[in-house]
Amino acid sequence: MSKYLPLHTNDVIRGIPASKILELEKRFGNGDLSRAIEYARLAGPFKVTSPWELEDPDGLSRINASGYAAIPFGERYPPLLDFIRQYLDQSPVMGLPQQSLGEWRAVLEHNLVKLLTSVAPSHADSQVFFSNSGAEAVESAIKFAKAWRPDGKYFVNFQRAYHGKTLGAMSLTPNEEIQGLFHPLALDTLTLPFGDLAAFEETIYHKGSDNITAVILEPIQGEAGVIIPPQDFLSGLDRITKRLGIPVIVDEIQAGLGRSGYWFPSIEWGGMDPDIITLAKPLGGGMVPVGATIARKEIYKNMLGGLACKRHSNTFGGNSLTMAIAVKSLEILDEENLVERSRTLGEKGLIRLEEIAQKYPGLISEVRGFGLWYAIEFQPVIPSRVSFGHEDLVGEFTSMLGLMTLHAAGVHANLSMNCHRTIRLTPALNIPDKLFDEMFDRVEAAAKRLHKASVMLIKTPPKSLLDLTRLAFDL
Ligand SMILES: Cc1ncc(COP(=O)(O)O)c(C=O)c1O
Numbered sequence: 013m014s015k016y017l018p019l020h021t022n023d024v025i026r027g028i029p030a031s032k033i034l035e036l037e038k039r040f041g042n043g044d045l046s047r048a049i050e051y052a053r054l055a056g057p058f059k060v061t062s063p064w065e066l067e068d069p070d071g072l073s074r075i076n077a078s079g080y081a082a083i084p085f086g087e088r089y090p091p092l093l094d095f096i097r098q099y100l101d102q103s104p105v106m107g108l109p110q111q112s113l114g115e116w117r118a119v120l121e122h123n124l125v126k127l128l129t130s131v132a133p134s135h136a137d138s139q140v141f142f143s144n145s146g147a148e149a150v151e152s153a154i155k156f157a158k159a160w161r162p163d164g165k166y167f168v169n170f171q172r173a174y175h176g177k178t179l180g181a182m183s184l185t186p187n188e189e190i191q192g193l194f195h196p197l198a199l200d201t202l203t204l205p206f207g208d209l210a211a212f213e214e215t216i217y218h219k220g221s222d223n224i225t226a227v228i229l230e231p232i233q234g235e236a237g238v239i240i241p242p243q244d245f246l247s248g249l250d251r252i253t254k255r256l257g258i259p260v261i262v263d264e265i266q267a268g269l270g271r272s273g274y275w276f277p278s279i280e281w282g283g284m285d286p287d288i289i290t291l292a293k294p295l296g297g298g299m300v301p302v303g304a305t306i307a308r309k310e311i312y313k314n315m316l317g318g319l320a321c322k323r324h325s326n327t328f329g330g331n332s333l334t335m336a337i338a339v340k341s342l343e344i345l346d347e348e349n350l351v352e353r354s355r356t357l358g359e360k361g362l363i364r365l366e367e368i369a370q371k372y373p374g375l376i377s378e379v380r381g382f383g384l385w386y387a388i389e390f391q392p393v394i395p396s397r398v399s400f401g402h403e404d405l406v407g408e409f410t411s412m413l414g415l416m417t418l419h420a421a422g423v424h425a426n427l428s429m430n431c432h433r434t435i436r437l438t439p440a441l442n443i444p445d446k447l448f449d450e451m452f453d454r455v456e457a458a459a460k461r462l463h464k465a466s467v468m469l470i471k472t473p474p475k476s477l478l479d480l481t482r483l484a485f486d487l
Contacts, residue, residue, distance in 0.1 A: 030069040033057055044483060051479035052412055054419045060087040064443050066424055074424040075451045077437040081234065081266045081385065081426075083298035085344060086440035092297050095340045096333075105332045110325075116335035117142065123342055128289065128306060132279045137309035141316070142302065142329040146265040146292035147176025149303030150228075153261045153288045154180045154199065155324055156307045157226035159315040160259060164225025167199050168215070170206040172430045174235030175228065175263055184228055187430050206233060207241035209248040221256035226288075231278035234266035237434035238380040238387035246282030254285075259311065262286035265303075266385075269294045270345050270441050273355030273383030287311060297341035298440075300334045350441040357448060358383040364452045371456075374464040377433070386437040387428065388455070390414045391465035405484065407432025412480065413468040421458035423451055 013020070019028075034055060037046040049055040058066035058074070063086025066074045076086065085092060105115060121140045128135045141152050158164070167184060169175070175184040182190060183197035191197060202219060204211050206229070216224060231246060233239040253260050262278040268291050274280040276289065289306045296302040316323055328334075345351055362381035365388070369376040378389040393410045396403055410433040418425045418435065426436040439451060462468060469477070 030055075030057060048412075048480070048483055051476050051483065052416050052419075053473075053476060054416060054424070058424075063087055063089045064440055064447050072422065074419065074422050075439070075443075075447055075454065076424050077439045077451060078424045078426050079298065079438060080293070081271045081438045082293035082296065083438075084270060084294040084341065084350065084441050085298060086442065087298065089298075089344075089440075089442070091344060092299065092337070092340060096299070096337065099333070099336045103332075103336065107333060108328070108331050110327070110330075114330060114332055114335065116332045116339060117330045120335045120339050120342075123339060124291075124304060124306060127275060127342065128279075131276055132285055134285055135306070135308070138306050139309060139312040141305045141307070141312070141324070142335070143305070143326055144301050144328050145176070145303050146290070147178040147181040147303075148326070148329075149265065149290040149292050149305045150175045150181040150184070150261075150263060151178055152303070152305040152324060153228070153263075153290050153307075154184075156288055156305065156311050156315050157259055157261060160311045161225045163222065165200060165223045166202045166219065167225050168202045168204060168212070168227040170204055170229055170233070172206065172233060172236035172239065173228070173230060173263075174233070174266075174430050175230075185430070190429075206236075206239060207245045209245050209252075212249060213252055216252065216256065216258070221258055224256075224258050226259045226261050227253055228261040228263060229278075230263045230265075230267060231282050231284070232267045232272055232382050232385075233430075234385070234436075235429040235431070237389065237428045237431040238382055238385055238436060240380065240382055243282065246278060246284050250282075250284040250286075259287040260284070261288040261290065263290045265290050265292040267382075269342070270351040270354050271383055271385050271438065273351065273358050275351055277382075294345070294441075295338045295341060296334065297337045297344070300337050302334050302338055303329070304338075345441070348442060354383040354385075354441045357445075358385065361386065361448065361452065364449075365455070368452065368456045368459055372459040372463060375459050375462050375468075384439055384441055384443075387434050388414065388437070389431075389434045390468075392433060393465045393469040395466075404432060408484070409480070410465065410468075411435060413472060416472065416476075417458050417462065417468050418455065421461075422454045423458075 034050060061067050064076055066076050124140050125138055143149050143152055169184045171186060175181045179198045183199040186203045202215055204215055267277050269275060278284040278286055287308050291304040365379045365386055369379045376388055377391045380387045390410050392406050393413055394406045411427050414435045415425055415427055426438055428434045428436055
């Protein structure tokens with residue numbers, strides 16, 4: 013045993029008890045996050061029993077509808093694993109070709125721009141910059157925009173948007189829980205209601221279009237709980253910004269590459285032709301982190317032209333393993349028709365979810381869906397007439413209890429960062445039909461058992477409730 017490294021890779025391969033993992037995570041990592049999921053009884057660690065199913069340490073099976081929309085093919089999807097093995101065995105490329113050409117990077121750049129051009133021909137000359145996360149893709153977009161419009165004072169963003177938590181991206185994510193400790197923020201913003209074209213036009217008119225650095229938006233808001241704007245909002249916004257020469261950044265990190273049922277929903281569904289597009293999550297095939305920022309040639313060259321090509325860079329962006337996996341992930345999405353499947357299966361699932369919501373109005377206040385991307389909004393576990401101004405806290409508890417309820421029913425779901433009382437289901441785009449139906453059966457069984465949101469509270473083990481309350485109040 014090493015003097016410095018108490019645990020060895022072989023220990024993990026052989027298996028470390030769940031209790032020990034929990035102890036290590038609580039002690040050495042983001043401990044209170046581990047505590048929260050422990051108290052909520054959904055900490056795992058999970059064993060992957062099929063690409064779409066997880067097994068808890070308690071031996072129960074869960075359908076995986078989590079992963080924050082970053083798991084397009086489920087976990088350990090055999091075609092992707094086979095490809096990674098093939099890459100390791102047969103592709104003797106440099107891992108970090110920073111100062112050299114990279115074959116996998118070149119192919120991904122080419123394929124991404126061609127894919128985009130197939131729906132937005134004006135992007136034929138566009139170029140790609142790679143990074144290592146969604147937030148970093150947004151940071152790159154911010155820099156492209158600022159370099160392009162140095163005299164701009166404000167970014168226009170939208171209420172309940174989510175663009176990440178690095179300093180720049182966070183300042184475009186209007187949520188005091190996230191921004192609160194960090195004022196003054198890195199960027200000045202004009203935060204407008206999402207979907208309100210008149211408010212947008214009026215603000216631009218009052219502030220002066222020259223003062224706007226760029227507009228940034230998600231075509232469908234993910235962390236806000238799958239919020240779908242009126243369709244003509246996107247095309248209208250595109251028309252106004254084009255007329256005034258304001259660049260538009262579309263953040264398709266969650267919505268794009270299939271989750272919404274479109275490769276590029278802002279373009280294909282919304283009728284936009286944005287100037288900068290950010291992608292991440294599914295591009296990594298659920299295996300590796302990756303961010304991509306695609307910008308029009310003139311914007312790209314303005315920041316990175318000539319000797320300024322080094323002005324923005326990162327060590328790991330464009331590394332060969334990630335690029336290869338991303339090339340393969342796009343290929344699987346394409347060859348297995350998963351984008352279209354997300355649209356058609358997504359519509360079928362939404363009908364089912366709406367039926368469940370109609371049957372149990374005391375539990376579910378609303379459902380939304382777009383592609384294989386669903387939001388379930390619960391009624392508050394404590395009605396607002398008796399929550400005495402603590403609606404936010406009740407909202408957070410409701411989300412947590414909703415998550416726990418579905419977990420107990422056999423569905424592993426997502427919280428939503430920018431809204432309360434809402435959990436999201438983001439199953440893999442290739443989830444087998446039978447499991448897809450089963451997922452809704454399980455949601456319905458839970459709804460039938462509970463009927464009312466307050467029952468979620470009553471049925472939660474008192475110890476979990478107490479522990480969660482202590483954590484919420486930092487006691
Ligand atoms: C629309 C959008 N933009 C940006 C991000 C940030 O991505 P990451 O968590 O990889 O930094 C997310 C993450 O959920 C997102 O949904």
